[in-house]
Amino acid sequence: MTFNWDLVWSSFGPIIGGAVTGTIPLTLASFALGLALALLVALLRLSPNRALSGVARFYVSVIRGTPLLVQLFVIFYGLPSLGVKLEPWPSAIIAFSLNVGGYAAEVIRAAILSVPKGQWEAGHTIGMSRPQTLVRIILPQAARVSVPPLSNTFISLVKDTSLASLILVTELFRNAQQIAAFSQEFMILYLESASVYWLICLVLSTGQSALERRLDRYVAH
Amino acid sequence: MSPTDTSNTSQAGPGLVLSARDLAKAFGSNVVLRGIDIDVLRGQVVALIGPSGSGKTTVLRSLNGLEVPDAGTVTFGDADAGTVRGSGAGLTLDFAGPVGQREIAALRDRSAMVFQHYNLFPHMTVLKNIIEGPVQVQKRPRAEVVAEAERLLARVGLEDKRDAYPFELSGGQQQRVGIVRALALKPQLLLFDEPTSALDPELVGEVLGVIKELADEGWTMVIVTHELAFARQVADEVIFMDGGVVVERGPAAEVLREPREERTKQFVKRLQHDV
Numbered sequence: 001m002t003f004n005w006d007l008v009w010s011s012f013g014p015i016i017g018g019a020v021t022g023t024i025p026l027t028l029a030s031f032a033l034g035l036a037l038a039l040l041v042a043l044l045r046l047s048p049n050r051a052l053s054g055v056a057r058f059y060v061s062v063i064r065g066t067p068l069l070v071q072l073f074v075i076f077y078g079l080p081s082l083g084v085k086l087e088p089w090p091s092a093i094i095a096f097s098l099n100v101g102g103y104a105a106e107v108i109r110a111a112i113l114s115v116p117k118g119q120w121e122a123g124h125t126i127g128m129s130r131p132q133t134l135v136r137i138i139l140p141q142a143a144r145v146s147v148p149p150l151s152n153t154f155i156s157l158v159k160d161t162s163l164a165s166l167i168l169v170t171e172l173f174r175n176a177q178q179i180a181a182f183s184q185e186f187m188i189l190y191l192e193s194a195s196v197y198w199l200i201c202l203v204l205s206t207g208q209s210a211l212e213r214r215l216d217r218y219v220a221h
Numbered sequence: 222m223s224p225t226d227t228s229n230t231s232q233a234g235p236g237l238v239l240s241a242r243d244l245a246k247a248f249g250s251n252v253v254l255r256g257i258d259i260d261v262l263r264g265q266v267v268a269l270i271g272p273s274g275s276g277k278t279t280v281l282r283s284l285n286g287l288e289v290p291d292a293g294t295v296t297f298g299d300a301d302a303g304t305v306r307g308s309g310a311g312l313t314l315d316f317a318g319p320v321g322q323r324e325i326a327a328l329r330d331r332s333a334m335v336f337q338h339y340n341l342f343p344h345m346t347v348l349k350n351i352i353e354g355p356v357q358v359q360k361r362p363r364a365e366v367v368a369e370a371e372r373l374l375a376r377v378g379l380e381d382k383r384d385a386y387p388f389e390l391s392g393g394q395q396q397r398v399g400i401v402r403a404l405a406l407k408p409q410l411l412l413f414d415e416p417t418s419a420l421d422p423e424l425v426g427e428v429l430g431v432i433k434e435l436a437d438e439g440w441t442m443v444i445v446t447h448e449l450a451f452a453r454q455v456a457d458e459v460i461f462m463d464g465g466v467v468v469e470r471g472p473a474a475e476v477l478r479e480p481r482e483e484r485t486k487q488f489v490k491r492l493q494h495d496v
Binding site (some may be wrong): 118124128137141144 | 330333338345354358359
């Protein structure tokens, strides 16, 4: 068997292109929306109101208890039967955001709970309201705790976006699949796409370490 | 640093800063306060002593709204008692009825708390810890607050620590920052919750020294403490609590040297033996 180096080089462009115009923006948009959703869900979960925390608990349970691929298909292939027809991109962003929202909510909730009660009290005693204490005192400390687990969620999301190829989103893996089908060089194309995912995740891991170092500057070592 | 030059001029005159009546509180079936009365006069230092579980910390926390009593009233100030934050008007909270966030906030407007475990904000420098309340809550001009904070830091011997993070400080230094954070709020009343209990013995003195100076300058304070020698030195009035009631109260020298009640005698004797 001869190794098709020409194909390696010529497919590199479309695969990187898929990462830049598909995988990366899809990941960033979904993670940003997902995090915002997660914060909201975490706060609902922590609310003394039983109905609100019940809703949040139910949401987290459904998201974590069902496959991401099924969630994607429900939104893209399922919703049209209810008259809601969404394009591939919005479908993917909604599905991934909802997914991140469910997982990250638990991370954020645990991080908020890990901040000592005395910090809430200190905030209150200098006159801060609950929301003010949350934003200025509690969340900055919770952020430090939640960086490692949220980085996991982020890195998983990068790889999970490959599932969007199944609802026709043009991203890294869909480009690889098309070239593979055309050239019949499955091994080359799939290994190549694997290495690009890996590369992205390596960069993210480096970023995670830098962020952790930055947030650790006020902690004794 | 003295209360008279923090624009809290009314503190110099005689009069009642705080008056609490019939405070009652239960946590579930555990009754912690069974009707507590406290009066604090302007410039007075009141020490709350008693065995653990006696309810003294709960009383203190009730005065700052960190606990909400089930019943009783807390009245702050009289007509001429103005704070930087609050209006000049007095304030009465009746805990028998529902008490809203706004009323609790008004309570916190008038007092500031120093915690046993300091509770400094670990993600902020010393300076940020101190100016957070005055700038973010009281909306005072930042430059003025920073200057004031630096003056207060110098006063407690920590001027070189303004840009340090709390973890870089010893317990005694952290507690002095905790005290400065409370002072920066320019409260009518300072509340201390066992301010030296978490400290190594050799660091206790530096914190008590600062508190004593504040007392000498005329700050009005309520202190929960186990340091009887200190209470005798600093407090005008000592209140001995046990089982959620006030067992004995009176001038510090009397209560601590010649207690009338048997329970007080035993407590004072036990603590002095420990020393």
